[in-house]
Each structure stands twice: as C-alpha cells, then as structure tokens.
Amino acid sequence: MAATTRNDADQIAFENAIKALEAQLANVGAHLTIDASARAAYANEVKKMADQLRHEAATGKITWANAARQAQETRNLVMMVTRTRSTPIGRSFAQRIKPGGVVLNQLVALHTQRMHGEGALFSSLSSAQKNRIYSAIVVSAGKSNPSVTNAMSRLSYAGKGVLFLSLSLSVYNIAIAEDKSAATAKELATTGASIGGGIAGGALAGLACGPASPLCVTLGAFVGGAASAFSVGFIW
Amino acid sequence: MLVKRLLPSDVSLRLESPWSETALACSRIIADGNETGQVVTGEILEAAIQWTHHRLLFITDNIPFEDHLRIYLFDAEWKILDSATLGAMYSTGVFSGLELQPPASLQFKFYGGITWSLELLDHAVASLPFSDPTGVHRPFSFFKRFKIHGSPLPNMAA
Numbered sequence: 001m002a003a004t005t006r007n008d009a010d011q012i013a014f015e016n017a018i019k020a021l022e023a024q025l026a027n028v029g030a031h032l033t034i035d036a037s038a039r040a041a042y043a044n045e046v047k048k049m050a051d052q053l054r055h056e057a058a059t060g061k062i063t064w065a066n067a068a069r070q071a072q073e074t075r076n077l078v079m080m081v082t083r084t085r086s087t088p089i090g091r092s093f094a095q096r097i098k099p100g101g102v103v104l105n106q107l108v109a110l111h112t113q114r115m116h117g118e119g120a121l122f123s124s125l126s127s128a129q130k131n132r133i134y135s136a137i138v139v140s141a142g143k144s145n146p147s148v149t150n151a152m153s154r155l156s157y158a159g160k161g162v163l164f165l166s167l168s169l170s171v172y173n174i175a176i177a178e179d180k181s182a183a184t185a186k187e188l189a190t191t192g193a194s195i196g197g198g199i200a201g202g203a204l205a206g207l208a209c210g211p212a213s214p215l216c217v218t219l220g221a222f223v224g225g226a227a228s229a230f231s232v233g234f235i236w
Numbered sequence: 237m238l239v240k241r242l243l244p245s246d247v248s249l250r251l252e253s254p255w256s257e258t259a260l261a262c263s264r265i266i267a268d269g270n271e272t273g274q275v276v277t278g279e280i281l282e283a284a285i286q287w288t289h290h291r292l293l294f295i296t297d298n299i300p301f302e303d304h305l306r307i308y309l310f311d312a313e314w315k316i317l318d319s320a321t322l323g324a325m326y327s328t329g330v331f332s333g334l335e336l337q338p339p340a341s342l343q344f345k346f347y348g349g350i351t352w353s354l355e356l357l358d359h360a361v362a363s364l365p366f367s368d369p370t371g372v373h374r375p376f377s378f379f380k381r382f383k384i385h386g387s388p389l390p391n392m393a394a
Binding site for chain 2: 039042043046047075079082083093094095096097098099102106107110114137140141143144145146147148149150152210212
C-alpha cells in the first residue's frame with residue numbers, strides 16, 4: 001500500500017517535471033519573440049524619427065542644426081526605451097559592453113573630416129556646408145545595423161516556432177484529458193507561470209549578478225521559468 | 237619588417253553597394269590606384285597598416301549610432317587571411333587612438349571604455365572558436381593570424 005502511494009507520488013512529480021519542461025518551450029519562445037519585436041520596433045522608430053526631422057528641416061520648420069541635435073537626443077532615447085521593452089536576457093546582452101558614446105560634437109567632427117578631409121574645421125565651413133553636415137547626421141541617426149536586425153528577425157521566426165510547438169503540446173494535453181476545462185485551466189496556468197517566472201527569474205538574476213551578465217541572467221530566466229511551472233503543476 | 241601606417245593614397249575604399257535597411261554597405265578595395273578585386277563589408281576605411289607583405293585594414297559600417305569595427309588581414313594578393321568584428325546590438329563605438337607598437341602589435345580604441353591591443357602572428361596558430369574577448373566576433377575557425385586582447389567594461393549606465 002505504502003509502495004503504491006510512493007509510486008503515485010513519483011509519477012505525479014515526474015509528470016510535473018515533464019509539464020515544466022514543456023512550459024519552458026513557451027518561456028523560450030516568448031523571450032525570443034519579445035526581443036525580436038523590440039528590435040524591429042527600434043529599427044522602425046529610428047527611421048521614422050530621422051525621416052520626420054529631415055522633412056521638418058527641409059521645409060524650414062526647424063533649422064538643420066536643431067534637426068541634428070534632436071536626432072542625436074531622440075536616437076539615444078529610443079535606444080533606452082527599446083532596452084526597457086526587451087526581456088532581462090535581451091537587456092543583459094545589450095548592456096554587456098560600454099558603448100563608445102556619440103555626442104553631437106563628435107558626430108560633427110566625424111562628418112566634417114569625412115566630407116572635407118582630415119584637418120578640416122567645422123567653424124571655417126560655409127552655412128551650406130554646415131547644413132550638409134547636419135543633414136548627414138540626421139540621415140545617419142535613422143540607420144540601424146541590418147546585420148543585427150536580420151539576426152533578430154531570424155530569432156523571431158524561431159521564437160514563433162517554439163511558441164507554436166508549446167501551443168500544440170498544450171492542445172494535445174487538453175485533447176486527451178478527461179476533464180477538458182480543468183486541463184485547459186492547468187495548461188494556461190503552467191504556461192503563464194513559466195513565462196512570468198522566466199521574466200522574473202531573469203530580472204532577479206540581473207539584480208544578483210549585475211545587469212551585464214547574460215549567462216547568469218539566462219540561467220536565472222530558465223530556472224525561474226522551470227520552478228514557476230513546476231510549482232503551479234504541483235499545487236494544481 | 238615593422239608595422240607601418242599606410243596613407244589614403246596607398247589604400248582606399250570605393251563604395252560597391254550602399255547601406256540599406258536589409259544589407260550592410262560593401263566596398264571595393266583600391267591599392268595604389270588599382271582595383272584589388274576584393275570586396276569587403278564596411279564603408280569607411282579608418283586605418284590601413286602594412287606589416288611584412290601583409291595589410292591590415294580597419295573598416296567601419298558608417299552607422300554612427302550602432303557602428304561595428306571590421307578588422308581584415310590580407311596577404312600580398314589581397315586574399316583574406318583572418319578577420320574579426322567588434323560591435324554589439326544597441327551599442328556603438330568610435331575608432332580612435334591607433335598606436336603602432338613595433339614589431340607586430342598595435343593598440344586602438346573603439347568601445348568598451350578600454351584600449352584594445354592587436355598582435356599580428358607570423359603564422360596561423362591553433363585557437364578554439366569563441367575564445368576571443370567579449371565583444372569580439374570571428375568567423376568559425378580553429379586558427380588565427382592575429383589575436384585581440386581586451387576586457388571591455390559593461391554598460392552600467394543603461
């Protein structure tokens with residue numbers, strides 16, 4: 001009798017572990033999809049911003065100098081907002097390395113050199129030449145790195161594929177269950193817990209190891225997702 | 237022979253295909269006014285170095301808010317012997333502070349808040365893939381013709 005009870009408990013624990021692993025698919029898929037969507041939004045936003053400023057400067061609503069200043073400031077703002085819209089894992093990868101930091105004066109000097117040769121001084125240029133440099137800065141602010149965007153787009157497909165697999169497993173589990181409404185509720189709770197636990201686990205790991213620790217944050221997201229899904233399955 | 241900086245009249249780039257939303261700019265390498273037949277990813281030639289009969293080029297993508305630095309080592313026939321890229325998502329760098337350290341090393345700044353050093357190697361040395369410092373990316377290979385050293389700082393401000 002005691003052996004039978006222990007076998008039942010073992011089976012429940014095993015099934016919960018399998019369920020937690022299944023739910024991890026949703027966790028991985030959600031992370032990939034969120035970060036890829038944030039990247040796509042970033043590439044769109046910076047381009048839209050640069051196009052808008054270029055239009056305003058070209059139609060005389062603002063000066064080219066103002067357009068360049070706004071482009072530089074807005075670009076940095078968009079970057080910060082995008083990071084907050086990423087998952088803790090995506091954010092930790094972005095924070096891994098201190099950027100070179102581009103201030104407006106540096107951009108002006110850079111474009112002056114490239115357009116007028118080494119040793120050229122911005123202050124000695126004509127107004128038209130200065131405006132061309134400001135215009136080049138506005139255009140460059142609308143550029144994002146396509147190799148990064150393309151890589152994230154591929155990850156987006158992978159993320160959607162994994163989410164689809166997770167959804168298919170949930171549908172299968174519900175289809176073979178005797179009590180379909182209870183099974184549906186359990187699937188929803190486990191999958192939701194895995195995604196929420198993954199995000200929370202990544203954020204907690206970021207606090208513990210520092211935000212710029214992608215390996216630690218990824219591990220935290222995995223453990224958080226698995227533990228949450230396992231707990232929900234166990235309590236249910 | 238020691239490392240020596242080349243002039244824009246020695247080596248330059250001619251834009252082959254411009255940046256687009258889906259593809260990086262590519263440039264044709266011109267040496268001594270002649271076509272080399274070599275086209276590489278990147279747009280701005282930041283520096284060109286001569287070392288023995290090799291050339292080392294530092295090229296950026298001209299995406300000032302998300303720039304990558306591409307380092308190519310060529311043999312005398314402009315065949316790529318080794319290459320590496322420094323760059324990261326939502327990050328950027330500015331190439332500066334190039335300092336030659338004869339006979340076969342140099343230093344530069346790009347991102348990470350540090351000075352990176354590059355060591356040219358006489359011959360290919362065995363090396364594990366993904367063994368470069370954080371922020372340095374290379375094509376998958378078990379050999380290297382140059383090594384990059386540096387421990388970039390994280391971006392704690394973000």
